Amino acid sequence: MNSSINEDELFGTLEWPILEGRGIWYQSMYARVGWAARRFEIVLETDHPPIDIELAAPEPKDPSDFLERYGRKIQFNRLRNSISIPAYLLSKRLPQNEDNLYTIIQTSAFRELGLFQNRNSPMSRVANEIADTLKNGTCNLAQVAQNLGMSQRSVQRVLEQEGTTFRKLTENIRKTAAERYLQSTNLPFKEIAFLLGFSELSTFSRAVKTWYGVPPRKIREGGERSVN
Structure with missing residues (x-):
C-alpha cells in the first residue's frame, strides 16, 4: 500500500x-x-x-x-x-534509517535459526512475513496468513511440518533478532523494541531478561548471560 x-x-x-x-x-x-x-x-x-x-x-x-x-x-x-x-518539525534529523539494517539483522537471525536453507520454501516465506509484520506493530496468525494469501490452517501445517508453532517461531525470531540488534547496532532500546513488535520498552526489557537472564544493557555491553 x-x-x-x-x-x-x-x-x-x-x-x-x-x-x-x-x-x-x-x-x-x-x-x-x-x-x-x-x-x-x-x-x-x-x-x-x-x-x-x-x-x-x-x-x-x-x-x-x-x-x-x-x-x-x-x-x-x-x-x-x-x-x-x-x-516546523519536519526539519528534525531522522534517526539512522533501519530498512537496510533490518534486512541484514533479519538475514543473520534467520541463518542462525536455519531458515535460509531454501529461501523460497514455505517455511522461509512464513518466517519472512512474520518478521515484516512485527515491524507494523501487530503480528498474529490471521494477519500473516492474509498477507501470504494462505489460510490459517495452511500456515499452521507448514509450521507443524517443521516441528514448530506460530507462537514459538515468532518468539524465536524476536529473540534472535533482539540479540543481533543489541550486539551489532547502536539503535536505542526503544527503537529495537518497536522493530520487534513490542508496544512498550518495559515489555521488551522483560522479554530479553527472560530469554538471556540479563537486561538489554548487559547484552549490548557483552556481559555474561544465560540462555533460556
Whole structure:
C-alpha cells in the first residue's frame, strides 16, 4: 500500500490511499498508522508527539495501547487515512534509517535459526512475513496468513511440518533478532523494541531478561548471560 507525503506552510502530512473492502483492510491500516505514530515518537523523542490522525475507518471495538494513547487525536470515518505533524518539525534529523539494517539483522537471525536453507520454501516465506509484520506493530496468525494469501490452517501445517508453532517461531525470531540488534547496532532500546513488535520498552526489557537472564544493557555491553 503506497503512501504519499504532502507539505504546506503549516503541516506535513503522510497519507495512505483508501482501498475497497472491510475487516482485514481496516486492521492493516490501524497497524500502519500505529507504526507511523511510533516512528514519530522515536524521531521526536517523546511519547506524545504533536500529531493528528484521520482514518477512513470506524473506531475499533477492542481496546488497544494505540487507542488509549492517541484516542483524542484520532478522527474516525473521515475521507482519508493520514497523519499530520506541524511543518516546523519536519526539519528534525531522522534517526539512522533501519530498512537496510533490518534486512541484514533479519538475514543473520534467520541463518542462525536455519531458515535460509531454501529461501523460497514455505517455511522461509512464513518466517519472512512474520518478521515484516512485527515491524507494523501487530503480528498474529490471521494477519500473516492474509498477507501470504494462505489460510490459517495452511500456515499452521507448514509450521507443524517443521516441528514448530506460530507462537514459538515468532518468539524465536524476536529473540534472535533482539540479540543481533543489541550486539551489532547502536539503535536505542526503544527503537529495537518497536522493530520487534513490542508496544512498550518495559515489555521488551522483560522479554530479553527472560530469554538471556540479563537486561538489554548487559547484552549490548557483552556481559555474561544465560540462555533460556
